[in-house]
Every structure is written in structure tokens, then in C-alpha cells.
Amino acid sequence: MTQAKIVRRGDSAYEAVLSEMVWNDLKPQRFPEMIVRAESEQDVQEALRLARSRGLRIAVRAGGHSWIGSPVRDGGMLIDLSGLRQCVVDPEARTAAVQPGVTGSSLAAQLAPYGLAFPAGHCGSVAVSGYLLSGGLGWNSGAWGPGCASVRAIEAVTADGHGVRCSEHENPDLFWAARGAGPGFFAVVTRFHLRLWDLPAxxxxxxxxxxxxxxxxxxxxxxxxxxxxxxxxxxxxxxxxxxxxxxxxxxxxxxxxxxxxxxxxxxxxxxxxxxxxxxxxxxxxxxxxxxxxxxxxxxxxxxxxxxxxxxxxxxxxxxxxxxxxxxxxxxxxxxxxxxxxxxxxxxxxxxxxxxxxxxxxxxxxxxxxxxxxxxxxxxxxxxxxxxxxxxxxxxxxxxxxxxxxxxxxxxxxxxxxxxxxxxYTPEAWQRLQALRARYDPEGLFHTYLTT
Incomplete structure (x- = not known):
């Protein structure tokens, strides 16, 4: 990973970059030691290895629309995924492979020429990552369900630095958690594989x-x-x-x-x-x-x-x-x-x-x-x-x-x-805690913000 992708606390660019990490003008007074701006999925894996080697806890952001600035934590590493914006549409299969930084309005615009749509968030500048990880209550969700119900699979990097694919048939426990765990998810999703719907005429x-x-x-x-x-x-x-x-x-x-x-x-x-x-x-x-x-x-x-x-x-x-x-x-x-x-x-x-x-x-x-x-x-x-x-x-x-x-x-x-x-339901909360202990036993990823 090149040094140009890393901004450290104390660098001249740090305050400006940190301000960009939260869309809200109400900025949290919390300061990560290091911000890594990923330009590829390989950068994500390298960032996790770097964090482990330095003993830094990790938080992740894509669009920065968390009202409370949940990804911005004191100390540790913040991985910024906003630069990962690739969207590959397969109109015949009615699917799309979408990176975390793609926004809802951008996704809608790229699907429309194929006569397809997705239940993206109501605010067009919200990135798919945090939206889908939290469940995703968006446009036409009464008919299409929450956005995460239309996620067929994800590609993610786990705390051990390995890339994995998750679906109902591959690593199903991690896939279950990725559809709803939100800011407490204990891996980095680098790509979402989406089921698409007919564009309303x-x-x-x-x-x-x-x-x-x-x-x-x-x-x-x-x-x-x-x-x-x-x-x-x-x-x-x-x-x-x-x-x-x-x-x-x-x-x-x-x-x-x-x-x-x-x-x-x-x-x-x-x-x-x-x-x-x-x-x-x-x-x-x-x-x-x-x-x-x-x-x-x-x-x-x-x-x-x-x-x-x-x-x-x-x-x-x-x-x-x-x-x-x-x-x-x-x-x-x-x-x-x-x-x-x-x-x-x-x-x-x-x-x-x-x-x-x-x-x-x-x-x-x-x-x-x-x-x-x-x-x-x-x-x-x-x-x-x-x-x-x-x-x-x-x-x-x-x-x-x-x-x-x-x-x-x-x-x-x-x-x-x-x-x-x-x-969460009591059963879902207990399962999330058990899966966190299994997939992130050393607590590399920050859990839910409480203060």
C-alpha cells in the first residue's frame, strides 16, 4: 500500500480528510490515528494486515451518512471505501455486482437503461454499504422488502485478512450477519451481489x-x-x-x-x-x-x-x-x-x-x-x-x-x-455476539458506538 493512501493524525491533510468522513456537519470529536483511503479491494486486505501489525482497531465507512459518525473512533484505523464505486450490471441475469462506495442515485441511474431497479435508500447520496449492512428500508420496500433481502451474496475481508464469499450456501453465518448487523459488522464488505427488479414504468x-x-x-x-x-x-x-x-x-x-x-x-x-x-x-x-x-x-x-x-x-x-x-x-x-x-x-x-x-x-x-x-x-x-x-x-x-x-x-x-x-430481537443479538467471537476473537473491529 502506497503512503499516498494513508493519512496519519498530525499530517497536514488530516483535518480536511477527517471532516470528509462524515456527511453531517455535526462532526464527532473523535480522532482515528490513521485513515486509509482504499482504491482497490487489495488495498482493503493490506489495510487489515497493517492494522493487525500495529495493534490498531478498525472502523469502516463508505458514504459517511451515519448521523452519529459511528465509523469515526478515537485511535485505531478508519478504512474509507468511498473510492470503490464499480457497478457491473448483468441485465440477462437481472443482477449487479456493486462495490461499497456506489450511491443510491448512481445505482438507480446505471440500472435504468436496462429497465431494472433496486430498493435503494431514500437519500440519493447514501452509499450502498452502510445502507445494506443495516438492513436498508428504501424505495418500494413494501413490495421488494428491505434492501438486504435482495443481496444474493457478498465478498468480504475477515479479521484474519482473508477474502471470503458469503451467501446462503457459502459462509451462511457471516452472510446472515452482513444483512442487518450494520455498524457492528465484523468484516469489510468489498462487493455486494444484488438481485434486481423491474423498473416501475x-x-x-x-x-x-x-x-x-x-x-x-x-x-x-x-x-x-x-x-x-x-x-x-x-x-x-x-x-x-x-x-x-x-x-x-x-x-x-x-x-x-x-x-x-x-x-x-x-x-x-x-x-x-x-x-x-x-x-x-x-x-x-x-x-x-x-x-x-x-x-x-x-x-x-x-x-x-x-x-x-x-x-x-x-x-x-x-x-x-x-x-x-x-x-x-x-x-x-x-x-x-x-x-x-x-x-x-x-x-x-x-x-x-x-x-x-x-x-x-x-x-x-x-x-x-x-x-x-x-x-x-x-x-x-x-x-x-x-x-x-x-x-x-x-x-x-x-x-x-x-x-x-x-x-x-x-x-x-x-x-x-x-x-x-x-x-435486534434477543435471539438475533445473542447470535451476533457469538458470531463476533467466532470471526473476530481478538476484537480487531470496533463494535457498536455507545458514547
Missing amino acids: AILETTYTFPLAELGAVAAWATEAADRLPPTVEASFLLGTADPSDSAAPYRPKVVKVTATAFAASRDEAVRSLEPLRTCPLADRALSRQVDKPTTYESLYATSGTLWPEGHRCAVDTLWSDDTFETLLRRLAPFVAEAPSERSVVLAPFWPASRDRGLSRNMAFSALGDTYVAPFAIWSDPEDDDLNIRWLRDTMGAVEPLGTGHYVAEADLTAAPSRAERS
């Missing part, structure tokens, strides 16, 4: 925006309507500040937005899919309404980019629950109304996958409840860090007693030592 979106004061009635109506939507429709609540186009008021009121996106083989099919939302008994109370609006993956990614803009500071947490959306959102609404930043939101997607627990069979990832909420604190001024992080913790505290677990990809693992364990 039509994507339509229906959106209603209501004053936040209407939350109770809106939640009851939308939940009943969503129960009649097919799995190919992705629906969600968003509690936050109105877009300028949503209200003629001179100020931007707090709102509850209901969005449903249909992925279908034709426009007619998409229109039929959205039928349960065609009429709304509360329509006269809506601030705005759009029905059956055509959209594209590019537009969906652009919209998500406005929710999570670059150059901002973010803190996020997640909660699975078996209580109703109406119960959860009623508890959360007062915190949204008083949020210190108007960019902060609560997102509550309907995950049909959570109702079909078989979609996450044979993988570490598991949907842990019937409902799911995720508060996002988003702000820009560093002086407001404590205020906004406290808002996030207080907001989560209002619903956490109703929780059944967390989603490890976006959970605030620093909020409590139990966060990582509560992101």
Missing part, C-alpha cells in the same frame, strides 16, 4: 397537507386508508414546518403531511393503487392537495435532498412500536410545534414489511414493530447544538415507553448503552 404521488392541529383526525383517516393500499404504495406521515407552497399564510405553520407514492407497471395500475386516498373526508381542511402526480426517481431523490440538505447539522433517532400512529404522533406533535429549528421533522413511514416478518427471515435485520417513527433535528448554527440535541432526546422520551426497539441504521446509539441491543 409509472410512479405517481398523492399528497395532502393539513394544519398540525388536525393531526388526530388525519392520523385516523390516513391509517385506515393505508391499510387498503397495496404493498407497491409507500406511504408516510411527516410532521414539520409547511413548505412555502403549502400555505398562503404570511408565516409557515406547523403541518402534518400525508404522502403516498405508487410504483407500478403502468399509469392505470398506479392510479388504481392510490384509490384509497382518492377521496378524503377531511379535504376541506387541507392546506394543499395533489392527487396522482407523476414523478420520477430523480424527482424523488431531489425531494429527499430538500429534507436532508447538505451543510446542516443533524441528530436523529428511531423507534419501532406496536402502538398506533395516532397514539405516537399525538405525543410527538407538541414537540414538533415547539421545535427550536423549523427544519426539524418527525417522519413516520408505513412499512408494509413490518407486517410481513417473513420478508426479513434469515437475516440479522428485523422489523421490530407495526409502526415506526424517526425524529430528525436539523439546524445550522453550532451554538444551537445542545438545544437541538436536547430537543431530540426529549422528543424521543415522549414515545420511548411505547417502543419495541430501534432501527440501527439511524438510531442514536449514543443516547443509551442499550440502543444497539434493542435494535
